[in-house]
Amino acid sequence: MDIPKQASRLNLSKTPTGNNFYGSTPGGTKIVYSRDQLLSLASSPLSHTPPKGLSHFPAAMSRSEHKPVELAQPGKEATKTNEDTTFEMDD
Amino acid sequence: MTLALRTPWTVWGIHRPPSSKIVDYEKDLIKVASFDSVESFWNTYSYLNPPSTLPVVTDYQLFRSGVRPVWEDPENIKGGKWILRLKKGIVDQLWEDLVLAIIGGSIAGGTDDICGAVVSIRAAEDIISVWIKREDPLLIDSVKEEIYKALNQTPANLEMQYKSNSGQSSPRRFLI
Numbered sequence: 001m002d003i004p005k006q007a008s009r010l011n012l013s014k015t016p017t018g019n020n021f022y023g024s025t026p027g028g029t030k031i032v033y034s035r036d037q038l039l040s041l042a043s044s045p046l047s048h049t050p051p052k053g054l055s056h057f058p059a060a061m062s063r064s065e066h067k068p069v070e071l072a073q074p075g076k077e078a079t080k081t082n083e084d085t086t087f088e089m090d091d
Numbered sequence: 092m093t094l095a096l097r098t099p100w101t102v103w104g105i106h107r108p109p110s111s112k113i114v115d116y117e118k119d120l121i122k123v124a125s126f127d128s129v130e131s132f133w134n135t136y137s138y139l140n141p142p143s144t145l146p147v148v149t150d151y152q153l154f155r156s157g158v159r160p161v162w163e164d165p166e167n168i169k170g171g172k173w174i175l176r177l178k179k180g181i182v183d184q185l186w187e188d189l190v191l192a193i194i195g196g197s198i199a200g201g202t203d204d205i206c207g208a209v210v211s212i213r214a215a216e217d218i219i220s221v222w223i224k225r226e227d228p229l230l231i232d233s234v235k236e237e238i239y240k241a242l243n244q245t246p247a248n249l250e251m252q253y254k255s256n257s258g259q260s261s262p263r264r265f266l267i
Contacts, residue, residue, distance in 0.1 A: 031094075031095075031097065031196070032097075032195060032196040032197055032201055033094070033096075033129060033191075033194075033195035033196065034195060034197070035188065035191045035192065035195065035241070037195070038129060038132075038191045038194075038195055039191070041094065041129045041130065041133065042133045042137070044130055044133075046093060046130035047129070047130045047133035047134060047137070048133075048134070048137070049134055050134065050138060051124050051126070051131065051134040051135040051138050052124065052125075052131075052134075053123075053124055054124075054138060057123055057124070057138065057139070058104055058106070058121055058123065060106055060140070060145060060146055060149060061104050061123060061139055061140055061145065061149075061151070062138060062139065062140065063137070063138050063139060063140050
């Protein structure tokens with residue numbers, strides 16, 4: 001049962017360009033995540049759970065299959081307009 | 092166990108039908124979600140439609156949590172923004188690269204000097220802006236360089252304009 005030791009630790013010290021942004025401040029360590037590190041974490045199981053408050057995502061912005069909140073004012077688009085008021089010009 | 096970001100972020104959104112006018116921008120802003128770790132960022136990001144698929148006249152705003160995405164916010168009022176006007180068809184990749192650079196901390200050293208970013212979907216073009224807290228010329232210049240680096244672009248193929256927030260007086264707060 002060999003457990004690879006290094007695999008559990010991400011290298012957080014390098015940006016894609018090789019610049020070292022990893023440093024410490026009096027307040028503690030400041031971590032910079034490179035684009036590649038962030039992208040590699042996109043496949044983590046924890047990155048796949050639905051976000052908190054998903055039901056509040058506006059419909060036009062949400063990819064989910066949940067029923068999101070409509071962006072338009074409630075009741076505004078549902079009402080069928082009478083023909084004689086359909087072509088109201090306001091600009 | 093999740094990997095903490097340097098600071099928590101909030102995603103906002105706003106939409107208006109192209110023929111209508113926004114009466115109260117702040118009131119129409121929708122706080123979509125907040126996140127403070129790499130994983131919770133991906134949770135949010137992967138459930139949001141890519142900018143290019145949004146209806147015309149929609150914005151996403153990504154700002155440090157606690158900063159409202161309006162120029163009047165105390166964190167924004169003394170700053171400004173870099174504006175990138177994009178031809179149609181390239182916004183998604185550039186927005187993703189920018190967002191990763193911002194939350195990852197490779198713009199403005201990951202400090203509070205970076206307030207956030209906005210992507211605006213319009214009929215003829217898409218616009219990205221990067222909001223900076225202070226009008227320090229060195230900071231403004233370095234953020235410009237960092238944006239080019241993050242987006243893998245050069246001034247030759249992508250122009251940026253800087254605009255100060257302090258000059259704002261119009262109540263109309265959509266860029267376009």
